Amino acid sequence: MSKTKIGVIGGSGIYEIDGLQNPKWQQVESPWGTASDELLTGELDGVEMVFLPRHGRGHVHAPSDVPYRANIDALKRLGVTDVISVSACGSFRDAMAPGHFVIVDQFIDRTRQRASSFFSSGCVGHVSLAHPTCPRLSAACAEAARAEGITVHEGGTYLAMEGPQFSTLAESRMYRESWGADVIGMTNMPEAKLAREAELCYASVAMITDYDSWHPDHGEVDVTDIIKTLMGNSAQAKGMVARLPQLLGETRDACPHGCDRALECAILTAPDARDPVLVGKLDAVAGRVLR
Numbered sequence: 001m002s003k004t005k006i007g008v009i010g011g012s013g014i015y016e017i018d019g020l021q022n023p024k025w026q027q028v029e030s031p032w033g034t035a036s037d038e039l040l041t042g043e044l045d046g047v048e049m050v051f052l053p054r055h056g057r058g059h060v061h062a063p064s065d066v067p068y069r070a071n072i073d074a075l076k077r078l079g080v081t082d083v084i085s086v087s088a089c090g091s092f093r094d095a096m097a098p099g100h101f102v103i104v105d106q107f108i109d110r111t112r113q114r115a116s117s118f119f120s121s122g123c124v125g126h127v128s129l130a131h132p133t134c135p136r137l138s139a140a141c142a143e144a145a146r147a148e149g150i151t152v153h154e155g156g157t158y159l160a161m162e163g164p165q166f167s168t169l170a171e172s173r174m175y176r177e178s179w180g181a182d183v184i185g186m187t188n189m190p191e192a193k194l195a196r197e198a199e200l201c202y203a204s205v206a207m208i209t210d211y212d213s214w215h216p217d218h219g220e221v222d223v224t225d226i227i228k229t230l231m232g233n234s235a236q237a238k239g240m241v242a243r244l245p246q247l248l249g250e251t252r253d254a255c256p257h258g259c260d261r262a263l264e265c266a267i268l269t270a271p272d273a274r275d276p277v278l279v280g281k282l283d284a285v286a287g288r289v290l291r
């Protein structure tokens, strides 16, 4: 049994959360650089919470430049156990309409210019990503969103694109028809990979803002329309987050899906062949298995 500490990564349109007791924005130093912003810590219903705006307050970081490693390291360093990502996404399915939330359970990674692992030569580690999200945490998000009156789709494949431009029509059709993607965004990769390496339970909540560019009855994506939908969605997203402490509880058992033990057999580099500088940087993320 350990204490639950909920981390929330807020995407486009979500730059703070309300209702925390003893709220405090604090800078967290990370060997992986500076996080997107200060982290907001506090308590809700007896559970410790940490909030981080993915793009920073004022939306300063482009999707390609979000400091994903520093963000996950900072959350882990603060003792977070469960990470909920909230993201604005386009939809590839008629039924997944703007205003609906999709609880993502798979990813296709099409990003290409982001550091996507904490591990490298000097400390080589390979984690499984077959099931990249935590079913227990995802179910709690679905329940919380439903209780807020949101239409929720449980399960969906998120196509992570590099951006910042939106997709061409040909790409949009290919992702939807040939690749079977359900939603599209620019930020959940490498975030989900890094959360797994850091042994954090990770759930991804996609707030649908548009139909990307494939839909014959809807125009191409327009960021002004996205923002309009987000304005309506963000209060609901915050309401969903506010319900999570009660649903997850003050204490937690080991994750039944093993998210918190992902590194158990992952590191291949022999102890005497490890790069001490890299091992030092891994203190928060992998200290459990490296010490």
Ligand SMILES: CSC[C@H]1O[C@H](OP(=O)(O)O)[C@H](O)[C@@H]1O
Pocket: 010, 011, 012, 013, 054, 055, 063, 086, 087, 088, 089, 163, 185, 186, 187, 188, 223, 226
């Ligand atoms: C505001 S439209 C494009 C932008 O919104 C999404 O960000 P996030 O995932 O952080 O909510 C999308 O991935 C793009 O970065």
Ligand SMILES: Nc1ncnc2[nH]cnc12
Pocket: 088, 089, 090, 091, 161, 166, 167, 184, 185, 186, 209, 210, 211, 212, 213, 221, 226
């Ligand atoms: N259609 C879309 N493509 C990529 N990222 C998005 N974020 C919101 N809508 C999106």
